[in-house]
Amino acid sequence: MPExxxxxxxxxxxxxxxxxxxxxxxQEAIAREFGLSRPKVQRLLDRARRAGVVDIHxxxxxxxxxxxxxxxxxxxxLVDVIVSPPRPDPRSQREAVARSAARYLERRLADASVVAVxxxxxxxxxxxxxxxxxxxxxxxxxxxGGSPRVDAPTNPNEICRALAERSGGRAVMLYAPAYVExxxxxxxxxxxxxxxxxxxxxxxxxxxxxxxxxxxxxxTMVRSGCLSTDEMARLRNQGAVGDVLGNYVDVRGRxxxxxxxxxxxxxxxxxxxxxxxxxxxxxxxxKPRAVLGxxxxxxxxVLVVDEPNARAVLALAREDGSGDDGGPVRxxxxxxxxxxxxxx
Amino acid sequence: MPExxxxxxxxxxxxxxxxxxxxxxxQEAIAREFGLSRPKVQRLLDRARRAGVVDIHxxxxxxxxxxxxxxxxxxxxLVDVIVSPPRPDPRSQREAVARSAARYLERRLADASVVAVxxxxxxxxxxxxxxxxxxxxxxxxxxxGGSPRVDAPTNPNEICRALAERSGGRAVMLYAPAYVExxxxxxxxxxxxxxxxxxxxxxxxxxxxxxxxxxxxxxTMVRSGCLSTDEMARLRNQGAVGDVLGNYVDVRGRxxxxxxxxxxxxxxxxxxxxxxxxxxxxxxxxKPRAVLGxxxxxxxxVLVVDEPNARAVLALAREDGSGDDGGPVRxxxxxxxxxxxxxx
DNA sequence: CCCACTGTTGAGCAATTGATCGCCGCTCCC
DNA sequence: GGGAGCGGCGATCAATTGCTCAACAGTGGG
Numbered sequence: 001m002p003e004x005x006x007x008x009x010x011x012x013x014x015x016x017x018x019x020x021x022x023x024x025x026x027q028e029a030i031a032r033e034f035g036l037s038r039p040k041v042q043r044l045l046d047r048a049r050r051a052g053v054v055d056i057h058x059x060x061x062x063x064x065x066x067x068x069x070x071x072x073x074x075x076x077x078l079v080d081v082i083v084s085p086p087r088p089d090p091r092s093q094r095e096a097v098a099r100s101a102a103r104y105l106e107r108r109l110a111d112a113s114v115v116a117v118x119x120x121x122x123x124x125x126x127x128x129x130x131x132x133x134x135x136x137x138x139x140x141x142x143x144x145g146g147s148p149r150v151d152a153p154t155n156p157n158e159i160c161r162a163l164a165e166r167s168g169g170r171a172v173m174l175y176a177p178a179y180v181e182x183x184x185x186x187x188x189x190x191x192x193x194x195x196x197x198x199x200x201x202x203x204x205x206x207x208x209x210x211x212x213x214x215x216x217x218x219x220t221m222v223r224s225g226c227l228s229t230d231e232m233a234r235l236r237n238q239g240a241v242g243d244v245l246g247n248y249v250d251v252r253g254r255x256x257x258x259x260x261x262x263x264x265x266x267x268x269x270x271x272x273x274x275x276x277x278x279x280x281x282x283x284x285x286x287k288p289r290a291v292l293g294x295x296x297x298x299x300x301x302v303l304v305v306d307e308p309n310a311r312a313v314l315a316l317a318r319e320d321g322s323g324d325d326g327g328p329v330r331x332x333x334x335x336x337x338x339x340x341x342x343x344x
Numbered sequence: 345m346p347e348x349x350x351x352x353x354x355x356x357x358x359x360x361x362x363x364x365x366x367x368x369x370x371q372e373a374i375a376r377e378f379g380l381s382r383p384k385v386q387r388l389l390d391r392a393r394r395a396g397v398v399d400i401h402x403x404x405x406x407x408x409x410x411x412x413x414x415x416x417x418x419x420x421x422l423v424d425v426i427v428s429p430p431r432p433d434p435r436s437q438r439e440a441v442a443r444s445a446a447r448y449l450e451r452r453l454a455d456a457s458v459v460a461v462x463x464x465x466x467x468x469x470x471x472x473x474x475x476x477x478x479x480x481x482x483x484x485x486x487x488x489g490g491s492p493r494v495d496a497p498t499n500p501n502e503i504c505r506a507l508a509e510r511s512g513g514r515a516v517m518l519y520a521p522a523y524v525e526x527x528x529x530x531x532x533x534x535x536x537x538x539x540x541x542x543x544x545x546x547x548x549x550x551x552x553x554x555x556x557x558x559x560x561x562x563x564t565m566v567r568s569g570c571l572s573t574d575e576m577a578r579l580r581n582q583g584a585v586g587d588v589l590g591n592y593v594d595v596r597g598r599x600x601x602x603x604x605x606x607x608x609x610x611x612x613x614x615x616x617x618x619x620x621x622x623x624x625x626x627x628x629x630x631k632p633r634a635v636l637g638x639x640x641x642x643x644x645x646v647l648v649v650d651e652p653n654a655r656a657v658l659a660l661a662r663e664d665g666s667g668d669d670g671g672p673v674r675x676x677x678x679x680x681x682x683x684x685x686x687x688x
Numbered sequence: 689c690c691c692a693c694t695g696t697t698g699a700g701c702a703a704t705t706g707a708t709c710g711c712c713g714c715t716c717c718c
Numbered sequence: 719g720g721g722a723g724c725g726g727c728g729a730t731c732a733a734t735t736g737c738t739c740a741a742c743a744g745t746g747g748g
Contacts, residue, residue: 007405014404021400023414026704033424035451037728042706055401056365060358061351070367080377107379370734381698386736 013048020045021054068310072303075317076295079277080104080302083310090284093306097283098125101209101304106132108207108277109167116143116202116267117156117163118245119178120211120220122281124154127162135168141202142174143210144245144266147224154220159209174198176265178246179226183262190265203271208278210300213243214290221246231259242290244272244280244299251289251320253296272299279304288312357392364389365398412654416647419661420639423621424448424646427654434628437650441627442469445553445648450476452551452621453511460487460546460611461500461507462589463522464555464564466625468498471506479512485546486518487554488589488610491568498564503553518542520609522590523570527606534609547615552622554644557587558634565590575603586634588616588624588643595633595664597640616643623648632656 016034019025020041027045031038048054060066065083072081084100087093101122109115109132117123117140140163142156152158157173164171176195180186189195213219215236217229221243227235235258239250245266248256255269272278279302282291291313294300305313360378363369364385371389375382392398404410409427416425428444431437445466453459453476461467461484484507486500496502501517508515520539524530533539557563559580561573565587571579579602583594589610592600599613616622623646626635635657638644649657 010405011408014402014408014410018402018404018410018414022402022410028704035454038705039707039728040726043726046706053403055403057399057401058358058362058366059397059399060362061354064355064358066358066362066366070362110379372734382735383698383737384696387696390736 010053013044013051013053016041016044017048017054065307065310068307068314071314072305072310075314076300076303077298078295078301078303081310082302082304083307084304086307093308094122094125094283095129097122097281097304097306099129101126101279101281102129102131104279104302104304105130105163105207105209108279109136109138111137113138113207114201114205115140115163116205116208116275117141117160118143118208118210118266119147119150119154119156119159119224120213120281121151121154122283123159123209123211124151126209126281127153127159127166130163130166132167138164138167138169139172139201140164140169141172141198141205143199143202143205143208145174145176145178147178147226150220150224172198172201174202174265178224178265179260179263180265181263186263186265195265199265199267202267203274206276208267208272208275210244210272210278210280212280212282212287212290212294213246214284214287215240215242215248216286226264227258227260234259241293242287244269244294244297249293249297251293251296253293253298255297269297269299277301282306282309284309288316292316354397357388357395357397360385360388361392361398409651409654412651412658415658416649416654419658420644420647421642422639422645422647425654426646426648427651428648430651437652438466438469438627439473441466441625441648441650443473445470445623445625446473446475448623448646448648449474449507449551449553452623453480453482455481457482457551458545458549459484459507460549460552460619461485461504462487462552462554462610463491463494463498463500463503463568464557464625465495465498466627467503467553467555468495470553470625471497471503471510474507474510476511482508482511482513483516483545484508484513485516485542485549487543487546487549487552489518489520489522491522491570494564494568516542516545518546518609522568522609523604523607524609525607530607530609539609543609543611546611547618550620552611552616552619554588554616554622554624556624556626556631556634556638557590558628558631559584559586559592560630570608571602571604578603585637586631588613588638588641591616593637593641595637595640597637597642599641613641613643621645626650626653628653632660636660 016030019030020027027038027041031041034041058066063085068083069081072078082100082104084096087096105126115138140160142160144156146155146157153162160171160173163169174195176189180189190199211220213221215232217232221227222229222232226246235248235256238256240248240256240258241251242249246258246260246264247269248258250256278300280294280300281304283306288309291305291309295303295313360374363374364371371382371385375385378385402410407429412427413425416422426444426448428440431440449470459482484504486504488500490499490501497506504515504517507513518539520533524533534543555564557565559576561576565571566573566576570590579592579600582600584592584600584602585595586593590602590604590608591613592602594600622644624638624644625648627650632653635649635653639647639657
């Protein structure tokens with residue numbers, strides 16, 4: 001309780017709060033009854049809430065982590081966070097997260113939505129659980145090229161196809177590899193109309209469905225052959241902790257220049273920032289630092305994550321300075337540059 | 345809980361309620377976020393409250409009886425009820441009630457208020473505790489004549505004087521006895537300008553401060569000599585249980601014709617009904633039936649009462665039929681005749 | 689197969705609420 | 719004593735909320 005109350009104050013607050021919250025009187029009526037002005041009643045009600053005289057408790061299902069979600073949302077200035085309950089093994093954990101993400105998409109998508117889709121094992125699980133109540137006239141667009149060296153259902157094109165199939169929407173494929181040998185080849189590819197059209201559409205998406213990659217030698221970027229283990233080690237030395245669509249960041253959220261950047265065929269960070277709702281889906285247990293870095297980079301709007309990771313990320317964030325204050329300047333959700341020094 | 349919820353419904357309600365009550369999102373924002381229309385969010389929030397997902401608890405001081413007040417207010421359709429905590433002995437009980445009533449008056453009275461004041465031991469205690477924060481330019485007007493046979497501080501004139509003294513207001517006395525020998529004398533008195541003026545002003549009061557009398561042989565009406573013990577016994581036989589300003593009612597709230605009615609110098613029930621806020625102050629332990637009858641008669645708007653009486657009145661009311669359904673027709677607080685059959 | 693009926697939906701509007709602002713009275717320091 | 723600063727006050731207005739209503743979908747009965 002932020003302030004102490006005298007006995008008669010306490011009594012008045014309780015009386016007014018009771019009238020308002022239990023009896024559903026209007027502030028106006030209470031004001032008349034108690035001989036106060038309406039704004040004064042408002043202030044008293046405010047005070048009653050702040051002083052804990054009014055105690056609003058949400059009887060939440062025990063498997064929900066609303067407070068954890070709240071803390072993440074506030075710490076990283078996210079629009080939405082969904083924390084799914086813990087599971088004993090990684091496989092069912094991934095499924096639980098994917099189910100939550102699917103539910104979120106079902107709620108979030110409307111006709112004419114355009115969804116940019118990245119690769120990743122977590123994202124790859126989502127279609128299995130995606131079951132909109134009605135047909136959705138959406139477009140699912142690959143935001144990245146494919147790789148034959150990882151499981152097919154992990155490739156953006158496949159994820160798009162599956163999501164489109166289940167919702168009655170349309171899949172827009174990116175017929176290009178995730179990476180090529182030389183920058184020249186990439187530039188050539190980007191000039192191809194089929195490739196350019198798809199990436200242009202992806203860049204205009206309302207929603208982006210993203211995985212967060214780690215920096216271990218088993219991560220998707222390495223397994224897909226995009227980066228060698230040597231290159232990955234070098235990235236780690238440079239401080240990289242994780243990536244979104246191949247864009248690596250350090251633990252403070254600052255971009256880390258990567259050797260493969262100009263060989264990659266995917267949306268850029270700038271493209272992502274312009275997308276209204278960037279949804280990151282994460283379930284793997286070794287990733288809290290990756291998640292922390294990416295969240296701090298400010299590209300993510302919505303996070304779907306398992307409970308252990310959620311707790312780990314917050315613990316890390318508390319350890320080394322609050323939430324997202326990585327750089328001196330970042331983008332706010334609306335996309336303007338804001339000076340951190342003026343923020344709360 | 346009036347209805348059962350499926351698991352996912354429960355989850356949605358909890359999520360939305362949390363967003364609304366804990367995060368202070370607007371319904372609009374929640375609707376956008378969850379892909380619902382705003383009215384739908386409103387209905388879901390409603391449901392969350394009704395289903396007990398949202399639990400608003402007022403941390404009331406333990407000495408307040410807000411729920412008891414509520415029940416009285418609802419049962420007897422009162423505008424306001426103040427229940428003061430129980431005391432071991434009648435004397436301090438009366439003081440506690442008087443203190444509550446004084447607090448109420450302090451809140452309720454404004455400059456230019458006109459207060460009609462009745463007699464009674466309970467009302468007589470009020471001035472001692474009446475201490476408005478600032479000078480009040482009110483008029484306190486006797487609503488009844490006086491009697492030398494009861495303690496001076498129990499007479500309306502004295503109560504008025506004391507209240508006026510303590511608030512800086514003005515006392516308007518009724519220079520007449522509470523009762524006379526014959527109706528003719530009363531009528532003659534009522535024609536006297538001094539008497540008529542005072543009663544006319546009292547009839548125009550905003551607030552009436554009333555005691556509730558019982559029907560035992562020790563009640564104020566008998567002690568003041570207005571009624572003989574024989575007459576009182578006859579009244580009891582007729583079913584009378586209590587009075588306000590000498591107007592007796594039975595336990596169902598119906599008026600009981602009394603022998604002294606036309607010898608009495610006081611406001612009539614009709615006058616009382618026209619007064620916006622009729623406040624009854626009761627503390628004596630033997631009076632629950634009197635209070636019940638008077639409340640059911642519908643003249644009272646505000647009740648100030650001790651906790652034991654409050655409980656006793658409610659218990660009695662529950663025993664012999666609900667609250668105030670005494671007669672087929674009664675006045676509502678606004679003063680119009682309303683058909684009880686159309687009420688809730 | 690059609691139609692009445694019931695329950696649900698969101699548009700639109702009126703009431704309620706939250707927030708800003710200038711004002712007033714108080715205190716405290718000069 | 720006088721003035722600056724502060725906190726609380728209520729008028730006022732914009733935002734939010736509650737509510738009504740017409741339209742609609744689903745359902746069961748004719």
